[in-house]
Amino acid sequence: MTASIETLSASPTNVKVLTSARGVEAWHVESDVVPLIAVSFIFDGGSAHDPVDKPGVAQMLARLLDEGAGEYDSDAFQERLAARAIELSFNAGNDAIGGSLKTLVKHADEAFELLRLALVEPRFDNDAIERVRAQTIAGLRYQQNDPGVMATRRFFDEGFAGHAYGRPTSGTPESVAAITRDDLIAMHRTMIALGRVKIAVVGAIDGDNLSVLLDKVFGALPETKPLPIIPHAELQKIGSRIVVDIDVPQSVIRFGTPGIAWRDPGFIPAYVLNHIYGGGSFTSRLFQEVREKRGLAYSVGTSLVSYRAAAMTWGYTATKNERVVECLDVIAGEMARLKEEGPSDEELQKAKDYLIGSYALGFDTSTKIAHTLAQIAFEGLGVDYIARRNALVASVSQADIRDAAQRIFGDGRMLTVIAGRPTGL
Amino acid sequence: MKTASKPILRVDASSFGRTEGGGPNLSSFTLDNGLDVVVIPDHRAPVVTHMVWYRNGSADDPIGQSGIAHFLEHLMFKGTEKHPAGEFSKVVSGLGGQENAFTSFDYTAYFQRVARENLKVMMEFESDRMTNLLLEESVIGPERDVVLEERRMRVETDPSAQLSEAMAASLFVHHPYGIPIIGWMHEIETLNREHALDYYKRFYTPENGILVVAGDVTADEVRRLADSTYGRIAPQGKRPVRVRPREPEPVAARHITVADPKVEQPTLQRLYLVPSCRTASQRDCYSLELLAEVIGGGPTSYLYRKLVMERGIAVNAGAWYMSSAMEDTRFCVYAVPAEGVSLSQLEEAVDQVLKTVSAEALDSDAIERAKTRLVAETIYSTDSQSSLARIYGSALAIGETIEDVNRWPVEIESVLKEDLASAAERYLIARRSVTGYLQKSAS
Numbered sequence: 091m092t093a094s095i096e097t098l099s100a101s102p103t104n105v106k107v108l109t110s111a112r113g114v115e116a117w118h119v120e121s122d123v124v125p126l127i128a129v130s131f132i133f134d135g136g137s138a139h140d141p142v143d144k145p146g147v148a149q150m151l152a153r154l155l156d157e158g159a160g161e162y163d164s165d166a167f168q169e170r171l172a173a174r175a176i177e178l179s180f181n182a183g184n185d186a187i188g189g190s191l192k193t194l195v196k197h198a199d200e201a202f203e204l205l206r207l208a209l210v211e212p213r214f215d216n217d218a219i220e221r222v223r224a225q226t227i228a229g230l231r232y233q234q235n236d237p238g239v240m241a242t243r244r245f246f247d248e249g250f251a252g253h254a255y256g257r258p259t260s261g262t263p264e265s266v267a268a269i270t271r272d273d274l275i276a277m278h279r280t281m282i283a284l285g286r287v288k289i290a291v292v293g294a295i296d297g298d299n300l301s302v303l304l305d306k307v308f309g310a311l312p313e314t315k316p317l318p319i320i321p322h323a324e325l326q327k328i329g330s331r332i333v334v335d336i337d338v339p340q341s342v343i344r345f346g347t348p349g350i351a352w353r354d355p356g357f358i359p360a361y362v363l364n365h366i367y368g369g370g371s372f373t374s375r376l377f378q379e380v381r382e383k384r385g386l387a388y389s390v391g392t393s394l395v396s397y398r399a400a401a402m403t404w405g406y407t408a409t410k411n412e413r414v415v416e417c418l419d420v421i422a423g424e425m426a427r428l429k430e431e432g433p434s435d436e437e438l439q440k441a442k443d444y445l446i447g448s449y450a451l452g453f454d455t456s457t458k459i460a461h462t463l464a465q466i467a468f469e470g471l472g473v474d475y476i477a478r479r480n481a482l483v484a485s486v487s488q489a490d491i492r493d494a495a496q497r498i499f500g501d502g503r504m505l506t507v508i509a510g511r512p513t514g515l
Numbered sequence: 516m517k518t519a520s521k522p523i524l525r526v527d528a529s530s531f532g533r534t535e536g537g538g539p540n541l542s543s544f545t546l547d548n549g550l551d552v553v554v555i556p557d558h559r560a561p562v563v564t565h566m567v568w569y570r571n572g573s574a575d576d577p578i579g580q581s582g583i584a585h586f587l588e589h590l591m592f593k594g595t596e597k598h599p600a601g602e603f604s605k606v607v608s609g610l611g612g613q614e615n616a617f618t619s620f621d622y623t624a625y626f627q628r629v630a631r632e633n634l635k636v637m638m639e640f641e642s643d644r645m646t647n648l649l650l651e652e653s654v655i656g657p658e659r660d661v662v663l664e665e666r667r668m669r670v671e672t673d674p675s676a677q678l679s680e681a682m683a684a685s686l687f688v689h690h691p692y693g694i695p696i697i698g699w700m701h702e703i704e705t706l707n708r709e710h711a712l713d714y715y716k717r718f719y720t721p722e723n724g725i726l727v728v729a730g731d732v733t734a735d736e737v738r739r740l741a742d743s744t745y746g747r748i749a750p751q752g753k754r755p756v757r758v759r760p761r762e763p764e765p766v767a768a769r770h771i772t773v774a775d776p777k778v779e780q781p782t783l784q785r786l787y788l789v790p791s792c793r794t795a796s797q798r799d800c801y802s803l804e805l806l807a808e809v810i811g812g813g814p815t816s817y818l819y820r821k822l823v824m825e826r827g828i829a830v831n832a833g834a835w836y837m838s839s840a841m842e843d844t845r846f847c848v849y850a851v852p853a854e855g856v857s858l859s860q861l862e863e864a865v866d867q868v869l870k871t872v873s874a875e876a877l878d879s880d881a882i883e884r885a886k887t888r889l890v891a892e893t894i895y896s897t898d899s900q901s902s903l904a905r906i907y908g909s910a911l912a913i914g915e916t917i918e919d920v921n922r923w924p925v926e927i928e929s930v931l932k933e934d935l936a937s938a939a940e941r942y943l944i945a946r947r948s949v950t951g952y953l954q955k956s957a958s
Contacts, residue, residue: 121559123559124894124897124898125894126894126895126898128898164814164824165814165815165820165824168813168814168815169815169884172813172814172815172884172887172888173880173883173884173887174887175887175888175890175891175892177895192895194891194894221823221824221827221830224830224853224854225830225831227854228780228830228831228851228854229780231779231780232675232779232780232782232851234779234780235776235777235778235779236672236673236777237672336777337776337777338671338672338777339667339671339672340664340667340668340671340672342672371604371608371613372592372601372604372608372614373601373604373605373608378601381661382601382657383657384657384660385656385657385658385659385660385661385664386660386664387661387664388661388662388664388665388668389665389668408664408667408668409664410663410664410667440605440608440609443608443609443610443611444608444609444611445611446611447610447611447612447630448611448612448613449611450560450562450611450630451562451611451612451613451628453560454560454562454628454899454900454901455898455899456898457898
């Protein structure tokens, strides 16, 4: 595809910013190697805008968009998708309602028409609402006593108490039971609007044809009305250690410290620092100290969580109840050591080499490229970000790392939630 | 990473082929020492996926040493004489590459994804650990603890995973597919260096391996690089023999229950013992593949329509078939009860629906839809070089051929309604089945 890794990381010109006749903007990568089209789109505004007493509306809305639209009831709509192997799905998170579409080129017209129907003319039939409600509640019950889910849920509940991010995005069995058709219609009317959406399209379609399809789908959306602003939040209860009691032999641990948002100029140094501390390869400090040297856990790591109105550094692991104390000590000790001594020059260089070299690996399928582009658009980083990003990583200095450590590790205290029966705490 | 891969629904089970747009221009050859090589060109980006597959998986674990295949997979990252523990990972990471490994019932595989110019380095390291693994005593204990934590995470804290294990153990009364890939807790605890080394010497040989390279390379380049790396390993003379018992003809319908206080949402599962793509005669595996899609593939499937849409007795229902296996394998039907419906009521409803498959489920639209979806998946898979590498690697590792993989869409297209009815009638029967309940216990 024209979005070869090399060109994608070196030259943003291969991602074209397309504006259709009706003013729909999309980031477009044309590639005809594989006869498919992948679309990713993200609407600004999500679960954080759920009614205060009814968490779960945005997620339920996302689940209902493909459950009947236009003249097709749910079954007829699903049959039209299945008959041409068109893959359409929607999801909702704190800040956004998004979705993706994948189709063979020969079914593009039908695929975009079904997408238009789902976005513009969802039916919200009562039987579909009741079915999705029952599925959602069953899903919540299925996970109710999963230690990982319990730890995460409690972490957000404590860390963002009183804030929209502290509420469960999937809702609770009680809140989901209380959601009405009017709630769904109201949220649909507000959220699924033209001015809110970022779109990326990758595949075997040229700009002219794509423009026409984009106009049909997104050009049909209503104008945008302003949403209530989600107030900025800082991670709370830092320094607390909370145990969620559940009778399992292994404790699941979640821990967090302050963070830096993706849009913040300080993000990239923090990203490099996080990679060194607990990022996703076999070489991180936590992987080495927690797993390789001590066999404390199978999985351990950290990531930078970036919401519209909050940011944090978030970590996870799981160890048998008898070794929780040792595990927490290692995690805290490595954070303190890294903040105090910093990484060696070699360690910093290796981390940058990895992050630069591996960036391209995230652009190896049409679906992944579309998703990544839509995310970058959603974050407002600009279409040139892909070209700029590796240079930003390359320029991170030891001084930048020290600043980042100050901001994300703070004084080393963290909010820790442990689900299990830890001993010796 | 270093994971025990579970059989994933269809993703793992099926395969690839082309009905439009031209196919990948595949090459395959064998080195002098017996190592098989497959090259899948994909010139969209200057990267390669480098994989080595070994024709041994958990079903080859010696009796009493369940989990050794998976444990050894972890230990393969622990260094050789030339390259101490962690060096390979550091090099991969420093090159901006990604790596991982996985163990399944029938195979174990290792892979890296790197920029094309680094392929040779990957081959040097990977061929080195094919034969020069050190296994110092000091790494054994901590890594065994890692695996025990992995098992605690995946199974010991999750009643639904416990049900899955119990059902497989019940379905396979004789064959090691009934033993979990990761091994039983009490046997993992006893695995030691000697077990690992014996296993390594037996299976990690060039004759037993398959090298798959997908990406921005040519067959000639790969052959040249492979000859100068893997090609230097001395052959062992022949491929190690896998001794696999055959399942007896099943006679007993089995019912099992996992009851746990943590369960708030009951579920129902049913497994049937069925032929795999390797054991099926009369093309039954294609029929079973399509049957699973027709009766249980998503919201337009027969089970979903009957149980969820029409009767409202379930909130979800479906089916899948794990065709990719060397010996007889599993066909699964599952359902999640609606509020107030007991698992026995739901089971009765599932059985009623399954009885009507031949008469009602097999209309030509439903069959056409299922074929379209299965064939489209093979086209979608060509968008990912790592998916292609996995599809061909796993097929060869269980004894299929490249032609088998390429023929798959045509075979699926040619399945007839009568084939589906016949497969349902012969295989979805009580004596071939295990039914599992996941429910809440009193305390």
